[in-house]
Amino acid sequence: MCDCLSACVRRLLPEKPNHGDDKPNHGDGNSKVDAGGKRPSVSPPAPPPPGRPDRPSENAIYTGIWPFEARHRDELSFQVGDLLEVMCRNGDWWTARKIEKNGRILGTGIVPHNYLARAESLQMQPWFFGTMSRFEAQNILMEPPNDEASFLVRKSEKESIGYVLSVKSNNAVRHFRIPHKDESFYVEQTQQFSSLGDLVNYYCKHSLNDIVSLGSPCHKKKPNVEDINHLLDDWVLPKSEFTIENQLGNGCFSQVFRGRWKNHINVAIKVLKNDSVDNTEFHREVEILKRLHHRHLISLFAICTESSPYYIITELMEKGSLLQFLRGKEGQNQDAASLIDMATQVADGMSYLEEQKSIHRDLAARNVLVGEDYICKVADFGLARLVKEPFYISEEKKIPYKWSAPEAISHGKFSIKSDVWSFGVLLYEIMTYGSVPYPGFNNREVYNKVKSGYRMEAPSKCPSFIHSIMLKCWQEQPENRPTFKDLRDMLERSSYELESPPGGSREQ
Numbered sequence: 001m002c003d004c005l006s007a008c009v010r011r012l013l014p015e016k017p018n019h020g021d022d023k024p025n026h027g028d029g030n031s032k033v034d035a036g037g038k039r040p041s042v043s044p045p046a047p048p049p050p051g052r053p054d055r056p057s058e059n060a061i062y063t064g065i066w067p068f069e070a071r072h073r074d075e076l077s078f079q080v081g082d083l084l085e086v087m088c089r090n091g092d093w094w095t096a097r098k099i100e101k102n103g104r105i106l107g108t109g110i111v112p113h114n115y116l117a118r119a120e121s122l123q124m125q126p127w128f129f130g131t132m133s134r135f136e137a138q139n140i141l142m143e144p145p146n147d148e149a150s151f152l153v154r155k156s157e158k159e160s161i162g163y164v165l166s167v168k169s170n171n172a173v174r175h176f177r178i179p180h181k182d183e184s185f186y187v188e189q190t191q192q193f194s195s196l197g198d199l200v201n202y203y204c205k206h207s208l209n210d211i212v213s214l215g216s217p218c219h220k221k222k223p224n225v226e227d228i229n230h231l232l233d234d235w236v237l238p239k240s241e242f243t244i245e246n247q248l249g250n251g252c253f254s255q256v257f258r259g260r261w262k263n264h265i266n267v268a269i270k271v272l273k274n275d276s277v278d279n280t281e282f283h284r285e286v287e288i289l290k291r292l293h294h295r296h297l298i299s300l301f302a303i304c305t306e307s308s309p310y311y312i313i314t315e316l317m318e319k320g321s322l323l324q325f326l327r328g329k330e331g332q333n334q335d336a337a338s339l340i341d342m343a344t345q346v347a348d349g350m351s352y353l354e355e356q357k358s359i360h361r362d363l364a365a366r367n368v369l370v371g372e373d374y375i376c377k378v379a380d381f382g383l384a385r386l387v388k389e390p391f392y393i394s395e396e397k398k399i400p401y402k403w404s405a406p407e408a409i410s411h412g413k414f415s416i417k418s419d420v421w422s423f424g425v426l427l428y429e430i431m432t433y434g435s436v437p438y439p440g441f442n443n444r445e446v447y448n449k450v451k452s453g454y455r456m457e458a459p460s461k462c463p464s465f466i467h468s469i470m471l472k473c474w475q476e477q478p479e480n481r482p483t484f485k486d487l488r489d490m491l492e493r494s495s496y497e498l499e500s501p502p503g504g505s506r507e508q
């Protein structure tokens with residue numbers, strides 16, 4: 001490596017890892033995350049429908065809506081229709097007693113919250129899908145066996161929108177907002193209903209725009225319960241508890257396999273290629289990362305460090321990286337609104353990291369994963385410094401120059417604002433269905449051009465407001481770039497989400 005390049009690499013990837021708050025430029029303030037118990041709670045369940053109490057009282061009675069088979073002695077099996085008395089709620093996993101109608105207790109244990117519903121609640125309706133993004137709804141409705149006029153009602157992830165009716169029509173999916181005002185629900189102002197059920201029944205018999213009437217409710221799939229955090233007393237586990245199955249991917253720093261924990265539960269096993277990771281540092285960093293839980297961040301379950309190579313155990317994401325997804329057939333079918341929706345999910349996950357004073361350092365479409373239910377989750381956060389730096393230093397060609405903020409390349413100044421710069425590039429990748437940014441330029445040319453003020457133009461068919469968001473992320477001065485919360489709000493305000501009802505104005 002020539003001297004000037006090695007100096008640059010050293011600046012990009014400082015040799016001494018930094019955990020202290022006294023060096024804010026490196027932004028590793030994640031040590032400020034509150035210490036918690038050994039069983040951190042996962043993201044909370046969707047809020048209940050209007051008219052119901054915010055948090056059901058303790059010992060509320062629920063009904064099983066999916067069969068659940070306990071995978072561990074702490075969990076409780078039940079069937080559809082079984083009555084469960086919920087005694088304690090901890091994130092997505094609740095403690096419940098299975099009871100007979102006469103009150104006799106049949107067993108106690110931990111159960112997945114999304115396999116239960118209050119007897120009279122919306123969750124019991126075959127067409128109600130709870131909190132779901134436009135992108136998820138679109139993809140689920142397009143899957144077999146759903147056909148013309150299949151529909152679902154969902155609660156938008158965007159707070160300002162509320163309930164949405166999504167309907168498959170002419171090989172596409174259309175989305176209608178259902179405003180909820182003064183105890184009534186409607187799509188068309190002229191037709192108001194006292195419940196979502198009445199609204200659905202009406203449009204099963206009457207037309208809505210050019211949709212003759214609603215057909216069958218969208219096919220529901222049993223939700224995955226792959227989370228094991230509530231079963232783990234420790235996050236350092238022996239390799240013998242894991243079985244490695246087929247390979248899912250081969251990254252620069254690891255090989256990733258589908259695997260099982262205790263022969264039963266699906267997980268992703270990341271086998272690190274780098275043997276020189278400092279054990280103590282690695283444990284300290286993972287302990288912090290274990291406490292971060294968000295719907296749009298990959299859950300880290302455990303690590304295996306008794307021998308080389310180390311394993312990192314995370315939740316399994318069936319559809320692989322966002323980059324592969326965008327370049328594949330499913331990705332090519334996404335419209336602008338769905339692309340913006342994916343970007344919003346990433347901004348949401350990153351705004352949680354921002355709130356927790358943590359940083360990513362390697363945000364790019366290759367480090368976002370897509371789940372079976374089409375949820376996008378940010379992966380590989382936090383560990384970039386420990387796992388990737390030594391590799392970047394020895395193989396300078398691999399440095400992600402095209403994603404890195406100028407101050408990160410020139411002075412090694414990593415911060416949440418350098419992540420915002422990378423998010424702008426990720427937005428470009430999303431809007432171009434996975435193209436390589438700065439086409440035609442090599443790494444060194446990109447750095448020089450960016451330093452002299454060059455910024456990528458709007459990709460073809462990219463809405464101008466999305467390009468203006470990219471330009472905000474690429475402000476020269478880090479403090480002039482938006483926060484991730486600003487970015488999430490800007491993307492949420494996008495007017496690309498919904499159909500206009502007959503005679504009505506386009507929402508949002």
Ligand code: ADP
Pocket residue numbers: 248249250251252253254255256268314315316317318319320321324366367369379380
């Ligand atoms: P590296 O950080 O070593 O470059 P990656 O994290 O990018 O490795 O993983 C390489 C590939 O493995 C990804 O592109 C993706 O296809 C697959 N992969 C990684 N993590 C998971 C996961 N949790 N679930 C499913 N596939 C994964």
